[in-house]
Amino acid sequence: MAVNLSKHGAALSDAYNEVVNGRTDTDWVLFTYEGNSYDIQVAAKGGGGLDQMVQELNAGKVMYAFCRVTDPNSGVPKFILINWTGEGVAGVRRGVCANHFNSMAHFLRGAHVMINAHSEDDVEPELIMNKVSQAVGVTYSLHTESNEFNSTSASRPVGSTYRKTNALEEIKGTNRDNFWAQLEKEEQTRRQQERKKAEEERQRVEKERKEQEERETAERERQLRERAKQINQQRLFEKRQETEHQNQQRREPVEQELRSAEWKGIRSSRSVQEANGSKYYKTSALEEINGTDRENFWAQLEKEEQTHRQQERKKAEEERQRVEKERKEQEERETAERERQLRERAKQINQQRLQEKKQEAKNINQQKSVEQELQAAQWKGIRSSRSVQEANDAAAIISQRAVNPRDIFSQKETNFLTNRASETQPACNGEGTLEENIYDVPSHHRVYDEVKDDRMSTVKQSAGLQQSLYAKALYDYQAADETEITFDPGDIITVVEMTDEGWWHGYGPGGHYGMFPSNYVELI
Known part of the structure; x- marks a missing residue:
């Protein structure tokens, strides 16, 4: 963003001229930005020198100070330009404003010393005056040089005789000639270094800003991914719970049947054992037990009990598999039936849309033909004001008796939901009404009978297009x-x-x- 010097241009020029001309007591002026914009305005000015100007610097702003001081050596006025960037200025704004210093230096031209300051230690009056004294050519004293020149010229004899060359005096003369060229060259070098430093600072700030934005973008993306992952996990967990609940509901009847079958098998086994025991008891079971090893007897009895239990479990498992198979077959039949109904419904919808498009095209063609016939008939038949008046009366009667398309649409939508076979009934009723209205018009106005037919086709078209x-x-x-x-x-x-x-x-x-x-x- 470029700096704006035109908004308050008059005030800026006046303040600058007051310091440069020296006609007033004003020897310093401060410039700063207006709010958060890049418009330069006059912040303050005064005649108290460096001490007063330093007190007006704000640590939270970017300011430009232009001050006039007197060189203690030569007594010549010197101008100082200070680029003040407070420690409380944000990094992004600091980098942007660093590019404005060249424009301000071009506007506040004539400065002998330029200083970049960030804290109060950088703008101490003594430090600034030392920089002014150490600048190239500042140590030059008009009084001292004039005295030395006068003394040298006075001691020199007048005549045409040979005089020994003084190397020191020639060096001083050469240096005096090259003084301003050297000063300008060093000033340009210093300005280039300042611009280079400002550009490096701006690039560094821009790089830090981009890195910060990349880190923030990566952090936002990571948070979004984590959020999406949590949502997906929550949905999967809920879906898994719902599936387990449905499976549990489906298994409960089968498990109940299995428990019932096992309980029946256990009861039947016990009843058989009791019956066999009573039978053996009546037929002298004591003699048979005495003739058989007791250990083999109980082992055989346990083996038969295990075999019976295995058979019961096998039957229960077969019953469960049969129930599961019937359930799956029932679900497959229901799914197939639902898909078949959806296909039929989609087919009916497509056929209905195709029929509506055909009817719409037909109605448009009929409307165009009726309009052409109406224009031809009006051109040939209606020539007198009386016939025109009668035609208008007939058209008004027809428009008053026209059917409301909303009633036709409501009736058609109701019949479509109850019985698709009766979709065309409202249209037929509308045609009968329209035909009765047509016969009420005098027979010699045949042109407006065709207009009525056109309105009837438009009503049909509206009723056909406004479907559910x-x-x-x-x-x-x-x-x-x-x-x-x-x-x-x-x-x-x-x-x-x-x-x-x-x-x-x-x-x-x-x-x-x-x-x-x-x-x-x-x-x-």
Whole structure:
């Protein structure tokens, strides 16, 4: 951003001239920026010298000081330009304002010494006066040189005889001739160094700013990725819990049947054992036990019990597999039936749209032909003011008896939801009404009968174009209660009513009517 010296140009020039001319007591002036803009204005001025000017410097601003001082050696006025950048200035603004110093130096031309200051230690009056004294050519004294020249010229004899050359005097003369050229060259070198330093400072600040922005951008992206990861993990966890809950609900009936079957098997086994025990007891089981090893008897009994339990578990597992298989087959049949209904519904919607487009094109062609015939008839038939008046009366009667397209659309939408076969009934009723209105017009105004037919076709076209809205599901949604509908991605929702900005009404894939969020679907 470039510095602006034109907004307060008159005040800036006046303040500068007061210091340079020396006609007033003003020997210093401070310039600074107006607010956060880059417009330069006069901040302060006075006649108290360096001490007073240093007290007016602000540590939180970027300021430019121009001061007139008197060289203690030569007594010649010297001008000092100070580029003040306070320690409280932000880094970005510091870098931008560093590029403005060259423009200010060009505006405040004539400065013998230029100083870059950042703190109060850099603007001590003694330090500044030392820099003025040490500058090139500042130690030159008019009084001393004039005295030396007078003394030398007085001691020199007058005549045409040979005189020995004084090397020191020649060196002084040569230096005096090259003094200002050397001073200008060193001044240019110093300015180039200052510009180079300012450019390096600006590049450093710009590099730090870019690095800071890159770090902040990387941090924001990392936080966004972590947030997205947490959201995905939360969704997966919720979906996993929901799946486990559904599986648990599906397993409960099967496990209950298994427990019932095991309990029945255990009861039947116990009843068989009790019956066998009573039977063996009645047929002298004591003699058989005495003839058989007791250990083999109990081992055989345990083995038979294990075999019986294995058979019961096998039957229960087969029953569970059969129930699971029937459930999967039922789900597959329901899924296939739902897909078939969706395909049929999409096919019907496409056929209906194609029919509407054909009817629209037909109505447009009929309207164009009727308009052409109307223009021809008006050009040939209507020539007198009486016939024109009668034609206007007939047109007014026709417009008063025209059917309201909104009534036709409402009636057609209701019949479409209840029975698709009766879609054309409102249009037929509208034609009958229109035909009756046509016959009320006098027969010699045949031109306006054609106008009526054109209006009737326009009504039909409006009624055909204003059909129910359809929406396609983008995400899956589960109904919270009976007033909402459930759908999966890709499902078609019919008869959409946009009753609210966030919630719409419509018929879901299962034919249930209810509310659903509008940001989960898109209109088709």
